[in-house]
Amino acid sequence: MKKFLRTVMNHLMVVFLTLVLVSPAAFGQADGSLQEGIKQYGADNYEEAADLFKKARREMPKSTIAAFWLGMANKQLNNLPEAVAPLTDAVTMDPPLKEALIELIDVHYRLEQFDDAAKWIAVAEKDNIYPAKTAFLKGMVLARQARYEEAVRSFEKSKSLDKTYTQSAELQIGLCYMLDRKYAKASDRFRAAVTQDPLSDLGSFARRYQDFVEDRKWIERPLRFTLNVMGQYDTNMLTEPDSHPGLPDAGEEESLAMLNTIRLDAVPVLPGGWLFNASYAGTWKLHEMNSTGYDMLAHTLSVAPGYRFGRVAVNLTGNYTHVMKRQPSYRPYSEFFSAGPMIRFLLTPKQNHILELYAGCTDKRYDNYQGDGELPLDPAENRTSKGFNSYLSWMWLFRNGAIFNFKYGYGRDEADGNNWSNQAHSFTLNTIIPLSESLKFQIGGEATLQDYLNNSTWAIFDNKRRSDRIYTAAAGLTWDINKYLSVLAQYNWTKADSNIFIYDYNRNIFSAGLEFRY
16 A cells, blocks of 8 residues: 555656656657656656666756756665765756755755755755745754754744644654653654544654653653662572682581662753763672671762763763671771763664773772771781773664673772782673563673782792682573562572682572562
8 A cells, every 4th residue: 555655656746847847848858768767767667767867867968857857766766875966966057956955955864964954955945945845854954963952943843834744743843852851742742743643654653652752751760769679599608619628618608698779860851961860779688697797788879970962972970889797797898989981972873882981990998807806907918909990881772672782891909908909801791682571581791800910928829929710690580560560580600710729619699589660
């Protein structure tokens, strides 16, 4: 049916343009090449038409009519770069064709040559050529340049000049508001587009976008609350080393645990390109075994103001984490500070390839005492450090919400204690694959190559310079019962290989629980 309608419209356009553009004398020129080309164009034989129009141009190089039809044939063949030159000739040679000007603007728009499109739009506005269509195309160009307020004004102008543009304009205005994250206004415009003609293709598109907007309003709500309650079984909570001759048993390493996390996020919608997000996360982990030495309470504050320049966004990120551990009562254990710029690039117009760069300084402070007796640690074991952390991340969004992420990180710590200065390279792969509308599968892994910078002060380790290779893998399922509640199940595996035996270990953690969002 759509093909039939398209054919009918093409024939009508051909008849109209032939009557308007081609004089009877023109049919007698170029051995009928132009006339035969128009006939083939009307029959959807665009390749044959293009060949005939090329012949007509060779025989009538100054004909703006032949130039116009060659440009149109190339446009129908989607040879957009080849359509530019003949359509430009049709506009600039004598006599210029106003129909060609509109088509030329559209070709530049589709080629993302927005400056060229804007130049010809200015000509069309000056000469008052098809003002409603010109205003509509101007809105399309401005929207692609993320100049949403100006685009909305152009779409409003197009529908005020020609009522037949009303539904299309309402749909485009809704898209502008949606991309500008003004979801309430977007929803109103999509609803208006549906009302204009509910049974049309545009009405169908508007309904889909209206559903999408409602989803985005929820996903991008400015204030968000998340609560996780997870039960765990940990096979090696002590990270006890693999068996080694003469190494005493560290205790019962298997334990049940409960991990509770509360998170508050503020992500306000700011005018223009300004960005801001801040969050607080509180984590409380309780263990069945060894609780008086390993139960943990942590608080994390993060803030990231920034600005978006088209496809590039720049944020200045800052993070602070305070950790308390039971020893046997809760007492400060560590503080972590980090700050630095993060740059995010949208690599493609569809925004499905995202590159992220981060580099920042770190300050890690550890309590230098252990146990009730307030015994100081060996100074060489003091992990307090200042350092540097960085990463490069590529994210690919594909196939109905699936995500693939690769990340490379590099960090370096200059510790107060001789035994803890180190540098590390990490490589991470993660994939999230929707199995259905409500069920997602996640799998990933990481390899960390951590090399210490100084020889160990411990003679028992032959004063070796420590080198660790740490491998982790994770797999999990998330079942969204509704937009407020999900069921989570996850498995984590860790294997640490070190040239100092005491740091070798294997660990498995099985987790299951609930996530509540509001």
